[in-house]
Amino acid sequence: MTFAIKSMGPPGRHMRGTIVTCGHCGVVRTVQINHFKGQQRDNDDLEQQFIRNKLEKDGWLIGKKAEQHRCPGCYSAIRSAQKRKNEENVVNLPIKPGPTKPEQPREMSRDDRRIIFEKLNEVYVDEKTGYGPGWTDAKVASDLGVPRAWVKGLRDEMFGPEGSNEEIRATICDAQILLNDIRVVANAVQGSIEPLKTILDKAERIEKRIAQIQQELR
Ligand SMILES: [Zn+2]
Structure with a gap:
């Protein structure tokens, strides 16, 4: 947008300026730039900027065309209308579909069922033992790329509890051996090392807990 600058005011006064008209209501505004009078054409840009700044500062909207x-x-x-419209738009925004629900497992097909069954058959020992060493519902699920819930469901229904009792038994066995070793050493050094008493107390508690676990596993 270039403002047309012309001489204004009474002849001989060398007043220059521009007249802008509101394109909507026809209000007219005169901006004088006597100030720049007599300066070089290089200052045209400066004059234009001066006019624009002055009008904008006073609340005018300067369009691309007059x-x-x-x-x-x-x-x-215009601004309040725009603001109202924006607010309405906010209210009327179509409700976006929420974040998609965490993968709803698709229906288990007969094939899924067969594949999971075969895998469980392979890695699940028996109802008393549970899974073979290293196997869990999670491992089977990730191995087959199926939801864990499917594995759990089928395993509960067709096989037995998840607990890998074999591993627990092995761990208990190790613990018992260790407790026994501690006791042997304790006897050998009896009376000479007081701190050993604490360890023995601890060992006793572990032993009791092991007995409980064994009861539970039966
Ligand atoms: Zn107007």
């Missing part, structure tokens, strides 16, 4: 200028009154009406 007929798009809006006086402060019309511009503020």
Whole structure:
């Protein structure tokens, strides 16, 4: 947008300036730039910027074309209308579908069922033992790429509890051996090392707990 600058005011006064008209209501505004009088053409840009700044500071909207200028009154009406519209838009925004629910497992097909069954058959020892060493519902599920819930469901229904009792038994066995070793050493050094008493107390507690676990595993 270039403002047309012309001589204004009474002849001989060398007043220059521009007239802008509101493209909506026809209000007219004169901006004088006597200030720049007599300066070089290089200052045209400066004059243009001066006019624009002055009008904008006063609340004018400067359009790309002269007929798009809006006086402060019309511009503020536009802005409030725009604001209202934006607010309405916010209210009327279509409700976005929420974040997709964490993968709803698809229905288990007969094939899924067969594959899971075969895998369980392979890695599940028996109802008393549970899974073979290293196997769990999670491992079977990730191995087959199926939801864990499917594995759990089928295993509960067709095989037995998940607990890998074999591993627990092996661990208990190790613990018992260790407790026994501690006791042997304790006897050998009896009376000479007081701190050993604490360890022995601890060992006793572990032993009791082991007895409980064994009871539970039966
Ligand atoms: Zn206006």
